[in-house]
Amino acid sequence: VRRTLDVEVLADRIKRGEPLGLARGISLVENETTGFEALLERLDGRMGQARRIGITGPPGAGKSTLTAALTRYWLEKGLTIGIIAVDPSSPFTGGALLGDRIRMNELATEEGVFIRSMASRGSQGGLAIATREAADLMDAAGYDRVILETLGVGQSELDIASSADTTAVVLVPESGDGIQAMKAGLMEVADLFVVNKADRPGADRLEKEIAVMMSIRKGNAGKLDDAAWRIPILQTTASEEKGVAALANRLDGHFNWLLETDRLDERRTVRRLGRARDALIRRAQRDAERIWQTESPESLAGVSPYGLSRDLYEKLRADQRGV
Numbered sequence: 091v092r093r094t095l096d097v098e099v100l101a102d103r104i105k106r107g108e109p110l111g112l113a114r115g116i117s118l119v120e121n122e123t124t125g126f127e128a129l130l131e132r133l134d135g136r137m138g139q140a141r142r143i144g145i146t147g148p149p150g151a152g153k154s155t156l157t158a159a160l161t162r163y164w165l166e167k168g169l170t171i172g173i174i175a176v177d178p179s180s181p182f183t184g185g186a187l188l189g190d191r192i193r194m195n196e197l198a199t200e201e202g203v204f205i206r207s208m209a210s211r212g213s214q215g216g217l218a219i220a221t222r223e224a225a226d227l228m229d230a231a232g233y234d235r236v237i238l239e240t241l242g243v244g245q246s247e248l249d250i251a252s253s254a255d256t257t258a259v260v261l262v263p264e265s266g267d268g269i270q271a272m273k274a275g276l277m278e279v280a281d282l283f284v285v286n287k288a289d290r291p292g293a294d295r296l297e298k299e300i301a302v303m304m305s306i307r308k309g310n311a312g313k314l315d316d317a318a319w320r321i322p323i324l325q326t327t328a329s330e331e332k333g334v335a336a337l338a339n340r341l342d343g344h345f346n347w348l349l350e351t352d353r354l355d356e357r358r359t360v361r362r363l364g365r366a367r368d369a370l371i372r373r374a375q376r377d378a379e380r381i382w383q384t385e386s387p388e389s390l391a392g393v394s395p396y397g398l399s400r401d402l403y404e405k406l407r408a409d410q411r412g413v
């Protein structure tokens with residue numbers, strides 16, 4: 091039996107920080123169930139308190155282990171933490187995800203921790219926006235920190251990570267990581283680098299490699315800005331919870347820098363504007379899909395695909411004008 095959605099009631103449950111309400115809200119967002127936009131709109135004024143941290147990097151770098159370690163660290167400080175693990179639809183990482191779940195499950199039972207994994211069903215673009223909206227809901231529910239763990243491959247996953255206030259790129263000493271990162275566009279999204287698995291050989295070398303790459307980029311960028319953020323490179327051994335306090339410290343440092351330089355407001359305004367654009371496009375797409383549903387091969391009789399699309403577009407616009 092489908093319960094009808096009472097947006098107001100659900101919004102209140104989320105505001106009170108009820109985990110079940112939050113879970114339901116995220117499902118609505120994920121499935122684009124009628125009313126989800128009204129829910130987000132209603133909660134808009136409650137957002138902006140959480141610090142959002144993107145954790146990204148290549149498969150198996152230790153992102154989940156690090157996320158879990160950071161979460162435990164913050165829990166001990168009395169903070170509450172929302173975690174979004176973005177499951178890539180790629181079948182290649184299927185095995186690793188299971189491992190994730192096991193680690194994450196230990197945390198999931200802790201009071202003050204809310205974990206949600208988001209899977210891409212439809213388009214990657216759809217996942218990216220739903221993920222950000224899920225983060226919004228966690229924010230509205232009062233979580234102090236929201237961590238977005240995404241795989242650092244593919245533009246849309248990088249977009250998710252970089253939609254956070256602070257983005258940490260996790261690399262490991264295993265061969266060629268630094269160069270890979272350069273290629274994958276990870277360098278561009280990093281507010282700080284984490285060299286994880288520092289217990290393995292090659293961590294220092296990787297750290298130097300990253301430093302060199304950063305200095306080349308800086309050189310290319312021309313004049314140095316004194317107020318610019320100096321991207322730190324930290325070593326961690328997430329599996330032993332080593333270096334986690336220092337990492338938490340640097341994450342705070344970056345957040346404070348954002349605050350002090352007014353960049354936080356800037357970033358968030360850009361983010362809100364981007365959200366409006368995404369929501370507009372999603373709305374338009376939804377309408378287009380709706381009008382498309384009636385089409386079949388016969389629709390193409392005597393007309394080109396372009397002619398058909400133009401006719402449908404005109405029909406769509408006519409519908410909207412109430413003709």
Ligand SMILES: Nc1nc2c(ncn2[C@@H]2O[C@H](COP(=O)(O)OP(=O)(O)OP(=O)(O)O)[C@@H](O)[C@H]2O)c(=O)[nH]1
Nearest residue numbers: 148149150151152153154155186286287327328329
């Ligand atoms: N030696 C060592 N192993 C680690 C460290 N951190 C994580 N690992 C191990 O590396 C493996 C992958 O860790 P995950 O945390 O699942 O990595 P991930 O980046 O989340 O992986 P995906 O989400 O599948 O991309 C696990 O077996 C971890 O136990 C570390 O600091 N040192």
Ligand SMILES: [Mg+2]
Nearest residue numbers: 153154190239
């Ligand atoms: Mg993971």
